[in-house]
Amino acid sequence: MNNTISALTTQIGTVLLGKEPQVKLALACLFAKGHLLIEDLPGMGKTTLAQCLSRVLGLAYQRVQFTSDLLPGDILGSAVYEREKSQFHFHPGPVFTQVLLADEINRSTPKTQSALLEAMEERQVTVEGETRPLPEPFFVIATQNPLSQAGTYPLPESQLDRFLMRISLGYPNRKAERQLFEGVDPRARLAEIEPVIDLPQLQSLQAQVQDVKATQQLLDYLQRMVEFTRNDESFTYGLSPRGAMAWLRAAKAWALIDNREYLLPDDLQAVMSAVVGHRVRGVHSHSVSGQASPARSLVDHLLNSVSVIETR
């Protein structure tokens, strides 16, 4: 189990240079059966990450570029009349895949956005009265550009909540970038990547996340933090029970990647920024998804205000 996960990370590491924390978070997100929102500028390796993940896991991969004229049917698929059989036949859209990269999700209209988000939550699609299940696993990596806001439809809080994590890849460090300059094109490397695990292994990993132990002491810490977001006056609203559950699940997945069958407070802290950042809003920040920095400082405030070990 340990070998599988470390093989995964090393494989991805050969393509995405110097991005171990983000890769680990993305894997954790996947193991926790959550979806990932990447907030980043173009050209930072979002697509590479998505492709890379799908390849090492041996999963089917689709990519949808969201634009303002994209319609729900373009994603979900539509029924097309077939003359030979004289009946409508459903042509599945790109959503019927295992890893879906939804690029620049905030560029499309709320109607299209919610079509995808519903599919993400329900893991099924209903077209023309017929409900079709999506393949297992179903992992959405959505991206949005934090800077250019013109002509975008920012995701509302309720929709943001559907993403287990929000991360940003950020610039590569000097060494990694130099390797990029010197080495072959990451896309070329992608082609060489072989699947490391198969579907049953992935599903067993996802099942193991649920079995990670959390003691009372640890749950105390989680609960103190959740209560802090609800009681502290710098938060407009606190973390929802679903958000708290998501946090615990993500932390468990993180513990599993660290090859532990029990949770440590370190796990909660490691995933904190990615899980909590987009679920809370500070009193002074007006934008929800726009600027990352106020949410960032809010998460730091939370981290620094709650003691890990109970003191009395």
Added chain:
Amino acid sequence: MKRAAGSVAGRNGSDSTYSSEASGGDMAEHLAQTQVNRSALAWMFVAQGLTLLPLFFYLPKWLPFLWAAAVILRVQVFRGVWGFPSSTVKALLGAVGVGGLYLSFNRFLGIEPMVAFLVLAFTLKLVEVKSRNDLLLVLYIGFVAIAAQLIFNQTLWLSFYGVACTLVLLAALQSLFQHRHLRWRRQLKHSLVILLQAIPVMLLLFITMPRLGQIWSVPLIQEQAKMGFSEDMSPGDLANLARNNAIAFRVSFNEGDIPAPQNRYWRGLVLDAFDGRKWERKQRWYPIINGARSSSQLHPDWRLNNLEPEQRYDYSVMLEPHGYSWLFTLMPAVKVESQALRTLFTNNYLLLATERVTARSYYKVQSLQRYSVSTEQLSVDERDVQLALPKVGNPGSRRLVADWQAQNLSAEAIVNRALAMFGDDFTYTLQPPTLGVDSIDEFLFESQRGFCEHFASAFTFLMRAAGIPARVVVGYQGGEYKTGSEHLVVRQSDAHAWAEIWLEGRGWIRVDPTAAVAPARIERGFSESLNASDSDLVRVGADAGFAGMWVYRMQSRIEQWDYLWHKTVLSWDNEKKSQTLQRLLGSLDPWRTALFFIGSLFGLLGLYFLMGLALRSRPRLALETQLLNRAKARLSSRGFISNPSETPRAFAARVKSEFPQLGTQFDDIVSSYERVAYRAQPQAIALLRRRVAKFRP
């Protein structure tokens, strides 16, 4: 251990696990009642050993071996090597023990045989301890044994020791009722809490309960070691005592003056028969006792109704047991009160107890500051006694006196002549040469070196030869005044002998020939009067160098505490009790005392109840957190202060990055902490505890 547990359980027809491993439930309770677990047994051995230890010193020497044998037997039974002894074996052991006691004591009545019998029962019961109830019985006997310790010795230190024994007994008692094995320190802590809770109740009982007199002073102990001087005096006797630094008695002065050092002559014994070498008592005690006067009233020779404070010395004496019946007073004691002793005056103004003094005793005396006794004349009988000398022997001395008498000297002049002779040529020393048959002659004309008994003896001889009634008095002279606790400590090394002579018109007067030789002995105390070689022999006080000085100071401090303990606690009598209650409650009505007692008792219980509630309502930090905090506190002394939001692991990493070795140690602590707190492995707490205990950054 497993094998032993199995075999014990098997014997009782059950193959369940051992009771210390049982964690509760009916079965466990049943096992706990019918079996004795390992830790309870171990506790009992320790408690019993500690309790018996002081008793062994006063009882036949074979009892410790019997106890050790019983312990070995019981351990072997526990291990399953031997079975429980049969009734025949037990009866045999009992018979042998009782027979042994009879052989050792030759009687069964009396305090020592009774205590020995208790110890025997305590020891032999061990052999047949099978169930919890048996063990309870043994432990209860243990509490009686602690009380028995105090029969033989009532010092402060033994009282502390008794409290310590109680603590261990309580721990043993508690361990009987636990299904879980506790570490010994924790077990002791639990019993300490119980003991501390009992202390206020103990004080309450101490203050309110009526006293039954000093029962420990009941002089039943027969084999009391004799201390101090004996009933006769030969040359060299007191010099041997001079090396004994033990306390003879202590005196505190109640009101009025404290006698000056040169007047502190504590009379113990009058010797009036001389055989040429040894001074003895002429009369036996019985006639003295029969003809003696009760000491509780004013001495009839002084028809005084009321003594003014300035006419008397008013003092209390706390006498260490010396095994004789004489008591020590200043001349002349006129009134004595004592709770513990029945005392009598003898015709030569000595104070006598009707029984041998075998326990520390306390008596209050009034003595006159100025006196003159038997001034008119002595009875013919008494005159004969006080002039009697052996028919032959010591011819030189007799010739010397005859010389003085030929010069027609008065009695006073003869006394002065004798004293002047001592003052001129004689040496006061602890190491006098041994004397032969004519000891007086050899001393006066050859050696001329002696200790107080030589001078007293020679002087009395000379006086009697000159026709002046004279006698030797043995007792103590001087004493060290302790300013802190305002009392005088008189030691065996202060033992002294002097003379009393009768002069017409002046009565009996005290003459101390030693004062003529070594005035420092009388004025500044014994150790001041010695020359260098003698000091080496006794080594007291400042003469003994730095370490000796420290030991001396420590010893005197301990003696002082012991004195205060005896004065305030052990001599607590009904009178003091009444005074205290009067002060506390305003009056001595029985209902007030009863109400005070019951009210205080329930007040205490209520207080404990509230304390229990308060302690329970305040949740405590988990033990592993306390331990981790302890380790963190030690780290903070090295400048590492953990941030509250820092996880233990992150903190450990930070420490490790600066001090790799320290960090590794702390890392171990953190990993065992994580096992307890985050991996639900409570058994790792022991490891955590050990690691934190060893963690000394």
